[in-house]
Amino acid sequence: MNILTYLKHNQAIIDRALKTNLPPENIRPAILHEAMHYCVLNGGKRIRPILCIAAAEAFGAAADKAIPSAVAIELYHCSTLVHDDLPCMDDDDLRRGMPTCHVKFGSANAVLTGDALMIQAFQVLAESEDAHLALELARAAGSLGVIAGQVEDLAAEGQAPNADLIKFIHMNKTAILIRAAVRMGALVGGASEIELNSLSIFGEKIGLAFQIADDILDDTSSDDILGKPAGSDIEQQKLTYTAVHGIAAAKDKVKELTYEASKALNTLPLNTEPLHAIADHLMNRKN
Amino acid sequence: MNILTYLKHNQAIIDRALKTNLPPENIRPAILHEAMHYCVLNGGKRIRPILCIAAAEAFGAAADKAIPSAVAIELYHCSTLVHDDLPCMDDDDLRRGMPTCHVKFGSANAVLTGDALMIQAFQVLAESEDAHLALELARAAGSLGVIAGQVEDLAAEGQAPNADLIKFIHMNKTAILIRAAVRMGALVGGASEIELNSLSIFGEKIGLAFQIADDILDDTSSDDILGKPAGSDIEQQKLTYTAVHGIAAAKDKVKELTYEASKALNTLPLNTEPLHAIADHLMNRKN
Numbered sequence: 001m002n003i004l005t006y007l008k009h010n011q012a013i014i015d016r017a018l019k020t021n022l023p024p025e026n027i028r029p030a031i032l033h034e035a036m037h038y039c040v041l042n043g044g045k046r047i048r049p050i051l052c053i054a055a056a057e058a059f060g061a062a063a064d065k066a067i068p069s070a071v072a073i074e075l076y077h078c079s080t081l082v083h084d085d086l087p088c089m090d091d092d093d094l095r096r097g098m099p100t101c102h103v104k105f106g107s108a109n110a111v112l113t114g115d116a117l118m119i120q121a122f123q124v125l126a127e128s129e130d131a132h133l134a135l136e137l138a139r140a141a142g143s144l145g146v147i148a149g150q151v152e153d154l155a156a157e158g159q160a161p162n163a164d165l166i167k168f169i170h171m172n173k174t175a176i177l178i179r180a181a182v183r184m185g186a187l188v189g190g191a192s193e194i195e196l197n198s199l200s201i202f203g204e205k206i207g208l209a210f211q212i213a214d215d216i217l218d219d220t221s222s223d224d225i226l227g228k229p230a231g232s233d234i235e236q237q238k239l240t241y242t243a244v245h246g247i248a249a250a251k252d253k254v255k256e257l258t259y260e261a262s263k264a265l266n267t268l269p270l271n272t273e274p275l276h277a278i279a280d281h282l283m284n285r286k287n
Numbered sequence: 288m289n290i291l292t293y294l295k296h297n298q299a300i301i302d303r304a305l306k307t308n309l310p311p312e313n314i315r316p317a318i319l320h321e322a323m324h325y326c327v328l329n330g331g332k333r334i335r336p337i338l339c340i341a342a343a344e345a346f347g348a349a350a351d352k353a354i355p356s357a358v359a360i361e362l363y364h365c366s367t368l369v370h371d372d373l374p375c376m377d378d379d380d381l382r383r384g385m386p387t388c389h390v391k392f393g394s395a396n397a398v399l400t401g402d403a404l405m406i407q408a409f410q411v412l413a414e415s416e417d418a419h420l421a422l423e424l425a426r427a428a429g430s431l432g433v434i435a436g437q438v439e440d441l442a443a444e445g446q447a448p449n450a451d452l453i454k455f456i457h458m459n460k461t462a463i464l465i466r467a468a469v470r471m472g473a474l475v476g477g478a479s480e481i482e483l484n485s486l487s488i489f490g491e492k493i494g495l496a497f498q499i500a501d502d503i504l505d506d507t508s509s510d511d512i513l514g515k516p517a518g519s520d521i522e523q524q525k526l527t528y529t530a531v532h533g534i535a536a537a538k539d540k541v542k543e544l545t546y547e548a549s550k551a552l553n554t555l556p557l558n559t560e561p562l563h564a565i566a567d568h569l570m571n572r573k574n
Binding site for chain 2: 023027028029031032033036079080083086087088089106107108109111112114115116118119120122123125126127128129130131132134135138139141142143144147148150151152154155168
């Protein structure tokens with residue numbers, strides 16, 4: 001398989017599904033719905049929903065069945081980006097090469113746009129009538145998941161390098177949601193307990209690898225390639241994996257985690273080729 | 288029945304249930320869980336969850352069955368208060384007589400606390416395994432409900448009095464969630480389509496009455512009685528019912544809506560005495 005073709009194909013499917021699952025832009029209040037479209041339909045890489053679909057397909061499920069989960073995960077993810085970028089949070093002006101939500105629509109509307117996207121994520125899952133999927137997302141997203149990571153990420157700014165703390169932040173801020181994306185796909189595909197466990201390990205490992213790769217790119221890439229200011233972690237005194245362990249060790253860790261992720265899939269009698277290919281692609285990505 | 292005893296009894300039940308449905312305060316990140324407790328367990332009046340329980344009980348359901356819905360509605364409501372109070376929103380320093388979340392924990396943590404409470408609301412519903420209830424909450428809370436009201440409420444600041452606009456704001460910002468509280472209780476109680484329709488009218492009318500009464504109190508009460516700055520609507524140039532229609536017409540409207548609300552219940556062969564009593568209590572409340 002050609003991974004770039006595979007990703008592009010699925011990005012298009014997800015972009016269409018995201019648009020279908022947002023109220024039209026001209027519905028009152030138009031500024032809110034315009035902002036929701038702006039913050040979601042912005043050329044995102046759709047890593048999480050693609051992983052969700054790939055996990056469902058590994059069990060022979062049709063991609064369609066995984067669409068509500070894929071859409072919900074991406075809507076939730078977009079909501080966190082909108083709130084993260086706020087002046088009182090990371091105060092970022094650029095996201096995917098465009099002005100961030102609060103720059104374009106004002107901070108109050110950005111708070112409310114993030115809220116609306118978060119609720120829309122759970123609405124999509126409620127419409128799919130499977131409470132187990134909503135539970136997966138809520139547990140990953142909540143105060144013992146993504147938000148825990150964000151709170152500690154902000155509190156860690158300017159702190160001395162600390163290996164335990166960076167692990168907690170990466171696990172919660174990033175890996176838990178990527179793991180949830182894979183788990184939700186596996187649940188849609190009817191995974192057994194043992195299979196779900198293997199997929200969880202896969203998701204967690206590539207999630208950790210993904211965030212370390214992000215830290216490396218922020219250190220070594222340029223604004224143009226990233227679509228956001230390179231070096232912003234250093235400027236904001238973020239605690240990063242590279243700051244704690246150095247770039248060489250970070251690159252090794254990405255490879256090690258990706259290897260362990262793929263190994264977790266090897267025992268399963270499933271069609272896991274796309275999952276392996278996505279893991280390798282994430283390890284080698286340039287933005 | 289004595290309405291004050293009834294409200295106090297149910298407030299205690301709801302406060303206990305809210306505490307049970309929050310992660311303990313000392314769980315990492317402690318500042319986040321402390322903030323969640325601070326913003327929820329603060330002596331709130333619990334109008335929405337009490338209405339939810341009363342609606343369920345009207346159909347003969349045990350209060351216990353309505354607890355997940357009641358808790359979810361109140362958690363969501365608290366999340367909106369935390370975000371509404373932010374400096375970039377209404378910039379309020381006091382809530383129920385105490386410093387607001389961002390004053391006590393900082394704006395970044397307040398954004399994340401609101402997010403965490405919102406997600407916790409949907410987690411509680413997902414644990415109760417009834418996707419219909421989550422759908423009710425999501426539809427009421429999202430970009431075509433509460434958030435629509437908040438966006439237009441903020442945009443209306445400083446605008447000329449406008450009867451249509453104030454109706455849109457009150458309907459979305461307040462009435463839709465109170466209606467959802469009643470509807471979720473009715474659904475838990477097994478309401479028929481016709482019964483649900485009557486309860487919806489009841490919820491919507493008392494929701495509108497509740498918000499107009501709020502506008503009147505802001506105009507005519509004191510900081511001590513309200514637990515927040517009286518006159519803040521005028522100071523923030525909020526568009527209020529009293530600004531559009533005057534205080535006398537506002538008082539009449541509260542009575543009219545409460546009468547219409549009670550009338551919607553009259554055809555039902557249910558135990559609606561508590562719902563009537565709550566409606567009357569809300570009409571005559573002093574804070």
